[in-house]
Amino acid sequence: MEKKKYLNFEGITISSRDYGEFDKIFNILTPETGVVTCIVKRMKKNNQNFDSIDIFQKMDFKASVRENLWLIYESKNKFSWFERPIDLAKLISSNIMAELCIYTNSINENNKYVYHLFNLCLSLISKNKILLSLIYFQVKILLSEGIFPEINICLLCNTSLNPGNYYLTFENGSLICSNCPISKNNSILLEEYEIRLLKFISKNEISSVDIINNKLSKNANIKLYKKLSEYLKYHTNQELKSEKIFFSSLN
Amino acid sequence: MSSNNQVSISSIITELIGHLGQLPGIGPKTAERLAFHIIKAPESKIIELSKSLEKSKQMLTFCKICFIVTENDPCSICTNEYRDKSVLCIVHDSIDAYAIENTNSYTGTYHILNGSISPINGIGPQELTISNLIERINKSTPKEIIIATNPTIEGDATSTYIINQITNNEIKISRLAIGIPIGGDLDYTDNKTLTQAFNSRQSIR
Numbered sequence: 213m214e215k216k217k218y219l220n221f222e223g224i225t226i227s228s229r230d231y232g233e234f235d236k237i238f239n240i241l242t243p244e245t246g247v248v249t250c251i252v253k254r255m256k257k258n259n260q261n262f263d264s265i266d267i268f269q270k271m272d273f274k275a276s277v278r279e280n281l282w283l284i285y286e287s288k289n290k291f292s293w294f295e296r297p298i299d300l301a302k303l304i305s306s307n308i309m310a311e312l313c314i315y316t317n318s319i320n321e322n323n324k325y326v327y328h329l330f331n332l333c334l335s336l337i338s339k340n341k342i343l344l345s346l347i348y349f350q351v352k353i354l355l356s357e358g359i360f361p362e363i364n365i366c367l368l369c370n371t372s373l374n375p376g377n378y379y380l381t382f383e384n385g386s387l388i389c390s391n392c393p394i395s396k397n398n399s400i401l402l403e404e405y406e407i408r409l410l411k412f413i414s415k416n417e418i419s420s421v422d423i424i425n426n427k428l429s430k431n432a433n434i435k436l437y438k439k440l441s442e443y444l445k446y447h448t449n450q451e452l453k454s455e456k457i458f459f460s461s462l463n
Numbered sequence: 464m465s466s467n468n469q470v471s472i473s474s475i476i477t478e479l480i481g482h483l484g485q486l487p488g489i490g491p492k493t494a495e496r497l498a499f500h501i502i503k504a505p506e507s508k509i510i511e512l513s514k515s516l517e518k519s520k521q522m523l524t525f526c527k528i529c530f531i532v533t534e535n536d537p538c539s540i541c542t543n544e545y546r547d548k549s550v551l552c553i554v555h556d557s558i559d560a561y562a563i564e565n566t567n568s569y570t571g572t573y574h575i576l577n578g579s580i581s582p583i584n585g586i587g588p589q590e591l592t593i594s595n596l597i598e599r600i601n602k603s604t605p606k607e608i609i610i611a612t613n614p615t616i617e618g619d620a621t622s623t624y625i626i627n628q629i630t631n632n633e634i635k636i637s638r639l640a641i642g643i644p645i646g647g648d649l650d651y652t653d654n655k656t657l658t659q660a661f662n663s664r665q666s667i668r
Contacts (some may be wrong), residue, residue, distance in 0.1 A: 227583050230487065230488065231490060232488055232489070232490045232493065233488045235490075262653065263653040263654060263655065264653050264655045264656055266615055266616050267615075267616050267617075268616065289653070289654060289655060292655075294616070296616075296619050297619035297620065297622055297623045298616050298619050298620050298623065299620070299623060300580065300620045300623060300624050303580075303582060303616060303617070303620045304582040307582040307583040308582075310583060311583060453582070453583060453584060453585035454582035454583050454585075456582075456585050456587060457580075457582055457585075457587030457588070457589075458582070460587070
């Protein structure tokens with residue numbers, strides 16, 4: 213009989229659901245394989261091999277690997293970002309990032325980067341920098357997936373764009389200059405400061421973005437978040453369920 | 464071997480497996496096992512089962528006060544004059560209230576949320592009975608509220624949300640303790656639970 217192969221790996225639990233009477237299924241973000249779906253058997257009963265598993269924990273796992281579903285045998289807690297009980301806005305924003313990870317989990321070379329990014333943004337959320345972390349996450353995910361819009365030149369006429377407000381068309385993935393024809397369906401108007409901020413975030417690390425972002429109002433951040441979210445929705449073809457109650461939780 | 468020789472499963476069985484598989488806690492394998500058990504069982508048993516299913520749907524409702532599943536609205540707990548109306552225990556589902564009832568150690572009343580806040584599943588406070596709960600608290604002003612939501616991140620977020628909605632500071636709000644199960648071993652208890660058990664230790668002298 214073939215001997216069972218085990219794999220030890222580190223991962224962050226990003227979503228969970230009940231399965232069967234005692235089992236749970238987790239989506240775990242890993243640095244090597246991206247998002248993997250794992251089953252933890254008899255989780256609702258006491259199990260000696262497990263540290264209590266919940267979402268948004270960094271853990272060491274031991275699993276037997278099957279094609280679509282990994283079976284977890286052991287888990288050891290390494291780090292939790294959130295003090296319990298967690299605030300609702302923090303839970304929702306972490307859920308939003310989790311959904312984005314699941315829906316954009318397509319380019320294998322990016323797994324390490326996305327894992328690092330998720331780590332970073334969870335720690336920002338835990339420090340209450342919710343909108344900053346979400347916008348930063350959106351921009352960096354767009355970049356890593358290769359769908360970040362062209363914001364320096366108009367892709368229709370190839371002319372470079374001077375500072376100003378421009379329409380971003382989803383289909384072209386580009387800002388369109390005022391001389392070129394624009395279909396207002398599937399496009400959004402980006403204001404000058406938003407374009408400048410996008411350029412800055414795309415080129416810089418979080419520490420410098422934090423300084424710039426502090427100068428923006430909450431409403432300006434919400435506006436930019438919503439625009440990026442619409443753009444992501446168009447490209448992933450997925451509606452984020454967590455967003456449904458996000459904005460009311462910010463009040 | 465050609466695919467024509469393969470035995471195809473009856474569409475009626477597939478349909479039955481599909482329906483059973485939609486039930487919470489039933490995976491595809493269990494759904495299959497249940498389907499074949501139903502097929503093999505005596506007809507009288509299956510008729511009883513289907514009648515019982517129909518009756519449950521027709522005769523059971525939610526109590527308009529506490530939202531527990533009940534035959535009579537208001538339920539027997541809300542109308543029982545011996546229950547302590549000044550203590551209110553908040554749980555996710557009716558099944559949790561039944562579990563507490565089985566302990567015979569609680570004599571207060573309940574409020575069933577009908578789920579927990581789960582943003583990733585699109586379930587927010589509006590999908591639960593939280594607004595009814597707040598209305599109920601404002602009307603009846605209980606002395607104590609016991610929050611008995613699951614000790615998961617989502618259960619915690621639900622409890623934090625509820626606590627923030629309760630504006631009356633005179634109401635005592637408590638949570639169920641988290642700790643070592645009776646009969647459990649300390650050395651097998653995970654770090655988080657053990658930490659929590661230490662934090663919520665009780666003085667015995």
